[in-house]
Amino acid sequence: MESRAKKRCRDPSPSRGHQGGLWDWSCPETRRRMEELYFREQDYIRAGSEDSCQFWTFFERLQRFQSLKAEREQAVLSPSAQADPSATPGLAGLPQEYDPRYRINLSVLSGDMEELVRGKRGDRRRGSGVPAERLSQFRAALLHYLDFTQKQSFAKLVKLQRERVALPITQYRDRLLRAVAQNQVVVVAGDTGCGKSTQVPQYLLAAGYSHVACTQPRRIACISLAKRVGFESLHQYGDEVGYQIRFESTRSPATKIVFLTEGLLLRQVQREPALPGYQVLIADEVHERHLHSDFLLGVLRRLLPARPDLKLVLMSATINIRLFAGYFGGAPVVQVPGRLFPITIIYQPIPQEEAAANRKPERLDPRPYLRVLQAIDHKYPPEERGDLLIFLSGVAEIGSVLEAAQTYATHTQRWVVLPLHSTLSIAEQDKVFDMPPPGVRKCIVSTNIAETSVTIDGVRFVLDSGKVKELSYDPQAKLQRLQEFWISRASAEQRKGRAGRTGPGVCYRLYAESDYDAFAPYPVPEIQRVALDALVLQMKSMGLGDPRTFPFLEPPPQASLETAVRYLREQGALDGAEGLTPIGNLLAQLPVDVVIGKILVLGSLFRLAGPVLTLAAALSVQSPFLRPMRPDPDCATARRPLESPHGDPLTLLNTFNEWVQVKSERAGGSRKWCRRRGMEEHRLYEAANLRRQFQELLRDHGLLETTAARPRDSYARQSRHRERRELHQLRRRHEETEGRKRKVLKLQEGEAGSTSDEEGAGGDRSRGIDIQDVKFKLRHNVDELQAAAGTALSSNQLTLLKLVLCRGLYPQLAVPDHYNSCRKDSDQIFHTKNKQGIVLHPTCVFAASPELLQVTEKGAAEGRRQDSQEGLSSRHQLLAFVSLLETNKPYLVNCLRVPALQALLLFSRALDTNADCTRLVADSWLELGVPDSEAALRLLASAIQLRAAWEGLLNQQLEGRCGESQRALDPREVATLRQGLLEFLEHEVQYTLHRLTALEKQNLYVGPQTVAAALGLPGLFQGAEMMPDEEKGGYRVTDFLTYNCLAGDADLYSDCLRSFWTCPHCALYMPFTPLERMSHENSCRPQTQEAPPEEVAGSPAKPSALQRPYRCDVCQQDFMFTSTEILRHRKKHP
Amino acid sequence: MESHKEAQLKGVFECHLCGLTAPYSYYGQKPPNTRSVVLLEESYVMKDPFTPDKDKFLILGSQCSLCNRRVCVGTECSLFYCKRFCLPCINENLQAFPLEIRQDLDKKKSHSKSHPSKNADART
Known part of the structure; x- marks a missing residue:
């Protein structure tokens, strides 16, 4: 051989x-x-x-x-030298x-x-x-x-071990373990590259701790850390290292250490307040001060005394360590030096005259950035590798620098310029990890995403604009605002550090050293700049008491807390005493925005669970529609069939359903389908995952009947089984070859970048496996999804769906400006109660087709009387929107159009009327004028009835799920409500819609009256008790309706305009005002479902002015009756 | 999964010379699940942690055929020439080895003088 x-x-x-x-x-x-x-x-x-x-x-x-x-x-x-093996016996025979x-x-x-x-x-x-x-x-x-x-x-093994040993934290291993053994809380402070995130969990495991949880602010970090720690420990712990994020978990009973997001650990606290499943908690990256992270620390601080055996390790960059140590009663700090190479800082502020000369101040001047590229080209020979990372504040800024840098790159052939921000497709984001060809540098133009979230190796130069755009929250307007700020010194240092990860680096700062010194020391913690609705809700459900007195690490602004509490009350999640309502209790368990959670709950009532689940999921992820720098007309054309004339949420619904169809029809074809429409498929996958989670949550809470998987025939079962096995094989094969290999970038890569090319994500395409598709099919029951997606909504269902959405979104409503019909398409403006002059987001369907919102369009064609001068129409519409975002302008995002009168009658928190209800004011900002008093009354009356019925059913549904007796709702009642709502929406009444001016608002109400000036009409609102309103004047009829409190309206003639009328029910013939007529009719109408008045009388109702003692001779009883009630009572004894 | 789990608890291999430590799951000449491959010496073997293919193995080291000390397969600790020899043993018996091997070692020596050897780093 x-x-x-x-x-x-x-x-x-x-x-x-x-x-x-x-x-x-x-x-x-x-x-x-x-x-x-x-x-x-x-x-x-x-x-x-x-x-x-x-x-x-x-x-x-x-x-x-x-x-x-x-x-x-x-x-x-050369003759091979003869060896002499005779010396040692062991060497004989060589x-x-x-x-x-x-x-x-x-x-x-x-x-x-x-x-x-x-x-x-x-x-x-x-x-x-x-x-x-x-x-x-x-x-x-x-x-x-x-x-x-x-x-x-x-060699890899040796390298791995050598690297581990060389990490700065290695020297502190024993000190750390000693500290953890002796204290309940330990702070580990170490800068980038010291190895704390990967090593500390391993040290703890090796020291014999188990049930370790390590929280991370980002999902992606959970996965990569679990992989890295598993890898570094050479998988000797096998599946003892796992991660758990929103939709994925590798956790098993054998798991000893789990990496999970802060939000997820909070959810676990919510379920099991003492966290009995853990021995050690590591909270990583606490210096980033995310909302969840801050809150988690607060929760843990409360928990520690109750769990003296629990260890807590906080890990932070060397930022504000005293704050954390102090918060935990002077916890010991193990400080580990980072490992950064020296970085030269060059301050290069933009000269004032140049800044002033910039003709378009909204557009960023790229020249200072180009100068740095030139300087690098001059100073460093191209064979010395090292890439440039530019930090800018936003996508628009990236666009202008990208354009200029690309021109420069084409000219010099020494740069590949790539953008990096979160709205890019995943494939495009991945490009920043590819290698430039020899002699060429990468120039990555990024938002602050590259500051912490994305780490790119090989960066030697950093160019820092010193600016950041951050969402700030305006609690008064309840508005998210994206504003540009100077960064903090901590951020500036973080950005600088990105140049020194692999070797000595250079950091160019486009500001002066004096500017730097004037920066705030730390970024504003998230808790101080975001909406706190979800936080407050979660606190309530954890039983943490009054959020205003909760000992936060650093308390949020009082106004934000107040707004949140008020908002939750408005949304019905908290009651008057700020306790959780049944719906609030459920909402607290849904990991979504309160509004979306409400839509989910509401939808399940009308058997709209399918579409509502999809909608809620699609609205909770980033929009799948990408906005390229240069719009592609083909894309727009391809998207058109998906667009719904009713609004963006329904466009999303169509899109998701269509996508599911495509997926089930042609395997793997969905990727191309998405690309052609300029969509990021990943977001649809996320939506599918979220949808499934919602479905499970609703099922768990008894809001969705558990559809016992229909017993399939054995053939179908087998084929499903076979299919799954094949899918599993595909996934395994993919995992074996996983690890995207770095590609070499082409010189013109950046320019081709926006039209994402064929071999975009991963290297799978060559082998024709779409791994995302495989995972999707493994995770979801595609047949079931397809069945849900395939059935088109009937027009009634669509109407109800819109109503459900609108009820969920209320009070997020905007009214079109009065003069929109005279404006250009792009200049349409809208107003909300608190904010004026808002425009539609460019992706909104109404931005492209504003005629859908116009009142004076086809209404006339139907032969309806249109009096546009007086603004009378039966087709006024409002926009319900999902969010309000302010960048350079305020934008309405994800809009839905709804009929104004019906929406306001059904959903207003406060509805005020004049005496004959021809004037209605909703929530003190929109005025409705209905000249036909009778029609107005009829609508109002049925609105009251519908609202009561709806509320009743909803409470019944929510309470039913709490009690053990899963008492099903009476399907007849639901059907009646459903029918009632549909009829209500079909009413065509002519009315005007007017936004009250500030002056009008001031003089809106008659104010408190000493005597009940207007006569009460007891039967008007179905016997509802009418109490004088002490603030507005008039009478409070229900918790939302105040009758006859509007000032400036002569209610004199309503009394005069009586005409003779015969009641169809009791044949009473009398002169009536329209109001009196309604009143009589309501109380006279035989109502089968209504409890007879005798029983109602049992409730502690004060006798109204019109009631008088009445003794019935037939039944020998005494009553307090009004005259109509007497009539009605008599009719019962024929 | 299971096979690799039960293979976990074999023990920890430690190189006598450089101190490299790693858990091994098999000792012998015929690692599991690799029908066609045999080892020519009794070796400490683990599942290759650098590939998800669970049938791939990685040889960590074995005993020096002369001094019987456990040494890793790293070129600075041992070499294989029909049998395993640790570097100290080779240096003692240099004449027993063919010229190619001696040249190889010389090359390595001059090499490791200019670069710090892994031994210094890996030992803690």
């Missing part, structure tokens, strides 16, 4: 066979034959695997190397003549095969037909290859 190997090694021309026939190793047929022999299913290398490809590459290199070596050795044929083969410590057992090949019958050419020389040549190469892969992996 060895002699054959030797012969092969000396073979100078391996491609030509000894038998004179042509032997071509690169011929696919040859390779296939060899693979059949050696790469069988049971062999170490399998045919067609990644491994076999690598082998052939190796094989070619080996052959080249050997033929070169053979030539050299022939030239200098071969005298050297052969590299002897250096390989393994062998391949394919003897059985070889025997077959060579043929024991002596004919060496039969069998496979491969000459023995070739076989041995191949065999030897295979052994070399295996040896090579062993060396490669071993």
